[in-house]
Amino acid sequence: MERITGIMAWPENFLTLLCILFTLIKGYGFRKRGFFTPYSSLILFLVLFALPMDLIPFFNNNFFIYIIMMIIYSLIYTLIFVDYPVYNAIATMISCLFVLTTAKKIIIDLLYIIFSPYFSSSVYNMLFYPLFYIAMAFLSIFYQKHPLKTHFRLPAKYWIMMFSIPILTYLNEHIFKIKPDSIQLSFLILIGIYYLSYVITHTYNQYSDSVLLGQRQALQLEHLERISTMVEQVRHDKHEMKNLFFYLQTELELKQYDELEKFVSRNLAKRYDRLEEFNTGNQFIDYLLTQKVNEAKEHHIMVMADVIIPEKLLVEGNDLCSLIMNLMDNAIDASKKEVDGDIIIQIKVEKNYLCVTVSNKSSVDVLKTNPHLKTSKADAANHGIGMRVIRSIVLKYNGIMQNYMHSGRYVVDIMLELPLPKK
Template sequence: MWEIIEPVTKYLFMLFALQSILPNRFNRAAETAGTFLYGVTVMVIINQITKLPSLMLYSYFIFLTLLLFTALLWAAVFTKDSLKLALPYICFYINFILCIRVFSESITNSNLLSMGIAVLFLAMTNLFFYKNRITELVYVTRTQYGVFLVSACALFVSYELWREFFSIEPNRMLWAAPCHYCMNLLMLYLVTTTVREYQEVIQLGVISKKREAELAEIDVHAGLVQQCYYIRHEFKNICFHMQVLLKEKKYEELDKLIAKYAGEKLEYHDVVNTGNRLVDALLSQKIREARMHGINIVTKVLLSEALPLSDEEVSTVLTNLIDNAMEASEKETDRDIRVEMTSAKGLLQVTVRNKVSYDVMEKNPDLRTTKREARFHGIGLSIIRDVVKRHNGKMEYGMNGDYFVVNLYL
C-alpha cells in the first residue's frame, strides 16, 4: 500500500503545481476534483506497468517517461492551449521529485518520516512555482523558451550523471540531491525572472503607444486651434483685398484670388471623427505620419459606441498593423494604404491593405520582421495574434491583387 501512496502523493503535488500556474478552462472545484481522480488513476496504472517483469530492467526511465507524458496529457485536457508552456515546468518538477525522493530516503529509514520530509519540500516547491510563474508565452521569444526547456533537461542529465557516479556509495547522494535541488531552484528563478522582465518591457511599450496616441490627440487639437487663429487673421486681410478689387472692378484678379483660396487644402492636422476618441487620435496620428513620409493613406471607419476590445488592445492592434503597412510602403514607389474598421452587435472587423510590388507570401510567408531590433519589432504580430485568440476571433492575411491584406475578426 505504501508503495503506491508515495508516488501518487508526489504526482498529485506536481499536477496541483501546474494547476496553479497554467490558465484554467473549468471552474476551480471541478478541475481540482478531476485532477485528483486523474492523478490517482494514472499513477496506479504507471506503477503497475513498471512492475511488469519484461520492463523491470528499464523501469526507472519508463517511469519518468510516463510521468512526463501523462502530465502533458493532463495539461492538454485540463488547461486551455498551454501544452507548450507546461512542458518546461513538468521537466523542472520531475527534477525536483527525483532530488526530494533521494534526499528524504537517504536521511532516514522510516517511510513515514521520509514521506513527511518529502511533503514539506514538495509544498515549498509548489509555493516557489507559484511565486515564479510565467502565465503565457505571448512575449516569450524562441530563444528564451529554448533556454527554459534546455536548462531543465541539462539539470536532469547532470543529476543522472551524479546518481550514476555515486551509485556505489548511496550515502553521498545525501549531499548531491539537495545541491541539485537548489540548482533547480536557482535556474528556474533566473529563467522566469528574465522572461517576466522582458514581458514587462514589451507591455510598457504597448502602454507607451497608448500614451503617444493620447499626446498626439492633444497635439492635433492644439494644431487645429492654432490653424483656426491663423485662418481668422488671414480671412480679414483676404476680405479687405477682395473689397478693394471689387471697388476697382478688377474682376479677373478677383476671380484668380477666389480660385486660389477656394482650391487650397488643409494638409496638416487632419482629424478623423469616428465617434471613438482613441481611434480618432490613433488614425489622425498615423495619417499625419504617413503623409510626412509621402504615403497615401485612406480610412473608412464605421464604429458603434462600444468596441469589444479594451483601449490597450485597440491601441496595440491599430498601431502595429498600420506601422507594419507603413514600414512596407516606405520601400515602394507607389505608396498606398487602406484602413477599414466596422463594428456592429459586439463584433469588430479591421482590415489594413498596403500596396506592394511583389508577392509577400512567397517571399516572407512567416511575416518575419526585417528590422535590426527584431526582438522588439517582431513581437507585434504575436501580440495581435494573442488579442485575436483571447477574443476567440480570427486573423487572416494574404495577397489580393497588388495589395497585401490583413483581416481581423473580433
C-alpha cells in the same frame, strides 16, 4: 509499523501528480471545458492515472515507467485544461516533476544517513512521507508564485534547453548512479535554472511594458504637436477671415462669379481637406486613425479605412494603441518606398474577436526578401521592437497573426480574443 508505512506510501504517486496538475492551473489558469471544473478535472485524471496500476504489473516497481506516466498524464492535462501557451506550462511541469523526484531522493538519503545507525528502515521510511509531502507543498507554492509567463514568443532553442536539462539531470542521477552530494547539487541547479528563467522572462515582460508605455507617450506628444499646429492654423485663419470676407464681398458686388468659383476651389477646398477626421463610434480608435492617416497623407500615401466597432472594446488602451500604431507605422514606412503607395485598414468585431487587417502596396515579395521581417532602419535596436510588440499583444490576447502577400500587397491579419464582459 509496516502497515502504517504502506498506508502512507499508497497515495504518494497520486499526490505527486495532483501536486503537478494543481500547480499548473494555479500558476497559469484553468481553461474551462464543458461542465468540468478545476476540481472535477483533477479527480478525473487521478482516476485515469490509477487504471494502469492494475494493467501494468511493474508500474509501481519501475521508476522509469513511473516518470513516463507522470509526463504523459501531465502533458495531456496541460493541453486540455491549462489556459496558457503550452510551451510555458510544459517547461514548468517538467521542471516541477524532476525537482520533486530529486527532492525525494535527497530526503531518503538524509534520513538513511541520520537514522540508519539507530533505527530500523521502517522507522525512517515512515518519517520520509510526511517530510516529502511538506517539501512537495513548498515546491508547489514556489512554482505557483513563479510561472514562466511571457508577453512574447521565446525561440525554440530556449524551450529545448528548458525541457532537456531536467531530463538529462534525471538520467545522470538514476542511470549513472551519482553520489548523494551530487544529487543535492542537481536539485539546486534545477531550482536555480528555473528561477533564472523566471527572472529573465519577468524582466523582459517589464521591459516590454515600458516600451508600450513609451510608445503611447510618444503618440500623446505627437497629438499635442498636432493640436498646437491646428491652434496656430486657426489663429492664422481668423486673422485672414476679415480680409477674406471683404474679398468675397467685393467679388460678389462686381459679379465676378467665375473668379470667385476658382478661388473657392483653389484655396478653401484644400484647407478643409487638409485634416481628415474619423467618427467610428469609438473615440480612442478615432484619435489613433486620425493621427496616422494624416501622417500618411503628409507623405502622399492614400489610406482607405473600413472600421465598424462598438463604442467600448474590452482591450486595454495601451495594447490597442501600440497595436494600431505599430501596424500603421510599418505600413507607412513600406509605402514611402512605393510609387503611389496606398494603405487599406479594416477593423471590426466578429463574434468574440477583434479583427484588424492592414495591407500596403508592395512591389517586392517581402516574405521572400526578408522572411524574418527584420527592420531595415539604421536604428535597428529601437525600430525592430515594433513587430515584437505586435506579436506580444497577439499572444497576450490568445490571438492569431498571419502575414502574407496577396495581389501585390503585403497583408497582416490579426485576431484578438476579447475578454468576456464581467457580470
